[in-house]
Amino acid sequence: MSVDTELRHPYLLVNYSFRIDLPTKKGYSLASKKRTGPKQLRPVSITRGYTHHAAGSVLIECGDTRVLCTACLEQGVPKWRSGTGSGWCTAEYDMLPSATITRKGRTRKKVDGRTHEIQRLIGRSLRAVLNLDLLGEHSILIDCDVLQADGGTRTASVTGAYVALCDAVRIARKRKWISQNPVVDSVAAVSVGLVGGRMVLDLAYEDDVRADVDMNVVMTGGGQLVEVQGTAEGNTFSRKELDQMLTLASKGIRQLHQEQAKALRRRLKVSAEA
Numbered sequence: 001m002s003v004d005t006e007l008r009h010p011y012l013l014v015n016y017s018f019r020i021d022l023p024t025k026k027g028y029s030l031a032s033k034k035r036t037g038p039k040q041l042r043p044v045s046i047t048r049g050y051t052h053h054a055a056g057s058v059l060i061e062c063g064d065t066r067v068l069c070t071a072c073l074e075q076g077v078p079k080w081r082s083g084t085g086s087g088w089c090t091a092e093y094d095m096l097p098s099a100t101i102t103r104k105g106r107t108r109k110k111v112d113g114r115t116h117e118i119q120r121l122i123g124r125s126l127r128a129v130l131n132l133d134l135l136g137e138h139s140i141l142i143d144c145d146v147l148q149a150d151g152g153t154r155t156a157s158v159t160g161a162y163v164a165l166c167d168a169v170r171i172a173r174k175r176k177w178i179s180q181n182p183v184v185d186s187v188a189a190v191s192v193g194l195v196g197g198r199m200v201l202d203l204a205y206e207d208d209v210r211a212d213v214d215m216n217v218v219m220t221g222g223g224q225l226v227e228v229q230g231t232a233e234g235n236t237f238s239r240k241e242l243d244q245m246l247t248l249a250s251k252g253i254r255q256l257h258q259e260q261a262k263a264l265r266r267r268l269k270v271s272a273e274a
Helices: 113-127 153-174 205-210 239-265
Strands: 002-008 015-021 044-048 056-062 065-075 088-095 138-148 187-195 198-201 211-220 225-232
Touching: 044 153, 044 239, 056 153, 065 153, 088 113, 088 153, 113 138, 113 153, 113 187, 113 211, 113 225, 138 153, 153 187, 153 211, 153 239, 187 205, 187 239, 198 239, 205 211, 211 239, 225 239
Parallel strands: 088 138
Antiparallel strands: 002 015, 044 056, 056 065, 065 138, 187 198, 187 211, 211 225
16 A cells, blocks of 8 residues: 655755655555565666776666665785685675765764665675685775665665676676676565564665565575575564575575576676777
8 A cells, every 4th residue: 555745845945746655454564666476576677887987887676775786896906815716706885875864974074883784785795705815916806886775775785786796797807807706696685574473575765664684684595595684673583584584595596697697698788898
């Protein structure tokens, strides 16, 4: 069920309207491009080559969440890693001010705690499927910028960043910076939780704010767990429910791996060869 709401903008002195999707009788949101059920992913779209200059560039859309993920190549590594013969991969994450319902101020001087946590998660997730020794002393710098947020921005960032990483590695090999593919597996992430007593996969924002339990799961294509972030927001949860949520997340991540593979099979019309 949806209701149309109108608010008056405090600065522009104009009225603007938006639609709020209310909780359904089933206890989960059917908003965000109409998921088919609580245990299904929202519609996923992965577009490669979205911008021209980065070695890897991906727009990932999960429901109404949209994240631009880019991967840039650099010769050299951080000082603390210099001389090891190994490469490095790190990530930065941010949100456009208008990505959320209320404007989020730009980060100018200091990265806030949430942003710092998310970008470290993205970096750890990608390094889990990289053989850094095969990179030589080269760096891959990942940037994930949220264009529009409707829940699951960190998990979408991990999933999209992996595809951007693969394209960057392809360019590095074409430039003969590296001779072997350092990517040893795929990696993707999804959220899962308990909303209104029901298990929900891939939470939209309005699911997330009402969730009794909210969990983010990162997993490789081989089924290995990279990270599990789970919190009881309202009620506690049992070990049985934890196992059920991990099983549901695993199902969703397998589908995301298929979407990643499908995207990587498509031929790029434009690539950053320079």
